[in-house]
Amino acid sequence: MPRLFFTPDAPVLAPALLNKLLVVGPTVLRISEVEAYTQDDPASHTFRGRTKRNEVMFGPPGHMYVYFTYGMHHCANVVTGESGAGQAILLRAGVPVQGIDMMISRRGREQHVSDGPGKLCQALGIDLSHNGLDLCEADEAGIYDDGVAPPTDALVTPRIGIRVGIETMWRWTA
């Protein structure tokens, strides 16, 4: 199954990630919700320049950018655009495809297993140890195209949980 290239800019590539497979170890889910972030975007972690936390976002595309937030949740992104562009796509939700029992076990419930950015990371076992992982090369994780096309009728809306940049319609839901 082919892996993806991540050189397009985040707002272009994000809707194309819908229905792609996110593989982490034995667990697989189909991506159902994403958001785009660029450097000249006040809601982006890279808007105020490079820091220790966001340095992965200033690296080559295809690497995973993981951060910890709200004291208890991890969020997973894919770095996109030209190397150093400071762009990423936040992986907000997906539908479990393989390793469902493991995801349920990690989440401690059968419903709402991966329908949010923090839940997605918990279900897949993603934490800061995955920060910087190369999704184009790593054995442990990757994003794959199994031939299912992105939806033609994806819902396009403002992004969630931000206070600035709300006018930009950079959230896509399958």
Add this chain to the structure above:
DNA sequence: AGAGTGATGGGCT
């Protein structure tokens, strides 16, 4: 289905 709220810790001004 939707609104309100407490939990909880690293990053940044």
Add this chain to the structure above:
DNA sequence: GCCCATCACTCTT
């Protein structure tokens, strides 16, 4: 100090 790209629980329509 304050801010979060959140979640789950509770109470209310």
